[in-house]
Amino acid sequence: MQNSAILQTDVMLDSAAERRRIWRNLLLYTVGVMTLSVLGGAMLSTGTGIGGLIFISGPILMVILLRALGGDGWQDAGLRLGSLPWYLFALLLFPGTLGLILGIGVVTGTILFRSSVGALAGAAVTGLVPALIFAMFEEWGWRGYLEPRLARLGIPDLRRHLLVGMIWAVWHIPYFWATPGFIALPPALLRCSWLAASWPWPWCMVNCGR
Numbered sequence: 001m002q003n004s005a006i007l008q009t010d011v012m013l014d015s016a017a018e019r020r021r022i023w024r025n026l027l028l029y030t031v032g033v034m035t036l037s038v039l040g041g042a043m044l045s046t047g048t049g050i051g052g053l054i055f056i057s058g059p060i061l062m063v064i065l066l067r068a069l070g071g072d073g074w075q076d077a078g079l080r081l082g083s084l085p086w087y088l089f090a091l092l093l094f095p096g097t098l099g100l101i102l103g104i105g106v107v108t109g110t111i112l113f114r115s116s117v118g119a120l121a122g123a124a125v126t127g128l129v130p131a132l133i134f135a136m137f138e139e140w141g142w143r144g145y146l147e148p149r150l151a152r153l154g155i156p157d158l159r160r161h162l163l164v165g166m167i168w169a170v171w172h173i174p175y176f177w178a179t180p181g182f183i184a185l186p187p188a189l190l191r192c193s194w195l196a197a198s199w200p201w202p203w204c205m206v207n208c209g210r
Contacts, residue, residue: 021071
């Protein structure tokens with residue numbers, strides 16, 4: 001009877017310790033990415049180009065630090081061979097969609113190219129590679145780390161998605177403040193679009209076995 005009670009207490013303490021560790025790492029992650037965002041934005045505003053790299057590297061840098069040194073580990077990082085088809089799908093989705101839109105525009109006459117197709121294709125590939133790398137830097141942080149951590153704490157789906165979306169939106173503010181005119185949308189509408197996008201992406205990750 002006594003041994004059973006001790007075992008139950010140990011399990012409860014382990015569970016409480018696990019929750020404290022998760023909350024601690026979530027706080028460290030959020031403070032870390034926001035600090036790097038502000039630092040990167042401040043450097044960009046003075047014309048220092050490396051500020052953009054500091055900004056975009058924040059999410060994945062904090063993930064690596066917390067998974068390697070903060071006790072989170074790599075078990076739920078999604079780095080599994082069974083996920084390769086989905087990685088390939090994600091890799092081809094953006095250029096495929098862009099190509100489809102451009103093709104429809106050419107056929108309907110709503111898009112006119114002033115350069116040769118070869119030059120445009122080269123420019124697209126040149127721009128696509130860094131865009132995909134930067135997207136991975138972001139998503140391994142937001143949907144690949146922050147979402148699963150909050151899910152382990154038992155936070156309901158909608159509340160969790162909105163919370164991640166709000167943090168994600170605030171994280172962008174220093175960058176857009178430092179690069180006025182980079183996005184044509186009004187700031188309020190842009191933040192609403194981030195909140196709207198914060199639901200389907202994690203839903204897709206869960207339903208594809210991420």
